[in-house]
Amino acid sequence: GQQLNQSPQSMFIQEGEDVSMNCTSSSIFNTWLWYKQDPGEGPVLLIALYKAGELTSNGRLTAQFGITRKDSFLNISASIPSDVGIYFCAGLKNNDMRFGAGTRLTVKP
Amino acid sequence: KAGVTQTPRYLIKTRGQQVTLSCSPISGHRSVSWYQQTPGQGLQFLFEYFSETQRNKGNFPGRFSGRQFSNSRSEMNVSTLELGDSALYLCASSLVPINTEAFFGQGTRLTVV
Numbered sequence: 289g290q291q292l293n294q295s296p297q298s299m300f301i302q303e304g305e306d307v308s309m310n311c312t313s314s315s316i317f318n319t320w321l322w323y324k325q326d327p328g329e330g331p332v333l334l335i336a337l338y339k340a341g342e343l344t345s346n347g348r349l350t351a352q353f354g355i356t357r358k359d360s361f362l363n364i365s366a367s368i369p370s371d372v373g374i375y376f377c378a379g380l381k382n383n384d385m386r387f388g389a390g391t392r393l394t395v396k397p
Numbered sequence: 398k399a400g401v402t403q404t405p406r407y408l409i410k411t412r413g414q415q416v417t418l419s420c421s422p423i424s425g426h427r428s429v430s431w432y433q434q435t436p437g438q439g440l441q442f443l444f445e446y447f448s449e450t451q452r453n454k455g456n457f458p459g460r461f462s463g464r465q466f467s468n469s470r471s472e473m474n475v476s477t478l479e480l481g482d483s484a485l486y487l488c489a490s491s492l493v494p495i496n497t498e499a500f501f502g503q504g505t506r507l508t509v510v
Contacts, residue, residue: 291439291441323501328503328504328506329503329504330401330403330487330489330501330502330503330504331440331487331501332501333498333499333500336498376439376440384442384453385430385442385499386442387439387440387441388439389439390439
């Protein structure tokens with residue numbers, strides 16, 4: 289099935305910098321989710337968004353559900369070394385879940 | 398509360414063999430979904446079980462099958478393994494079918510040689 293378009297594919301940033309990544313789709317979704325995956329582990333849910341226009345924070349993480357319901361973005365402020373990993377977006381509609389290809393984040397101390 | 402448990406963590410099989418992977422969901426969760434993760438294709442949905450019934454199925458060949466037991470534990474089977482089946486297989490559990498509060502296990506790394 290059609291996967292989501294997630295960008296950028298990878299990011300190399302300095303510790304303390306802010307990060308932004310986004311996900312777009314040609315289809316609308318009822319729920320947007322953001323996961324983080326560490327090497328050799330399963331994805332861990334970071335933020336769930338349920339309503340168009342919703343802006344939700346979880347510590348240094350902020351995510352928004354796009355007004356068109358076809359996109360979402362995730363911001364990480366003041367990055368730290370443990371933010372390293374792969375971030376995935378996921379869209380959910382009618383029990384159908386699609387994933388982005390992931391954004392690989394590297395944080396240089 | 399114990400998380401989602403997948404066994405084994407690592408597996409090496411040869412082409413043509415078959416393999417069975419196991420997933421024990423979080424206690425009380427009745428939905429189990431399976432995903433294949435590869436560097437090239439990313440996370441792809443395989444199938445989902447709820448109350449011992451397959452509710453949804455992704456676009457994978459019939460060599461991939463699964464089942465769920467009355468205690469909600471699920472198994473996934475791949476027959477006639479191919480090199481391209483090498484991947485990280487993840488399962489996720491949730492209270493209800495593909496609910497937003499889905500929790501992933503650590504995965505089973507399958508290598509086909």
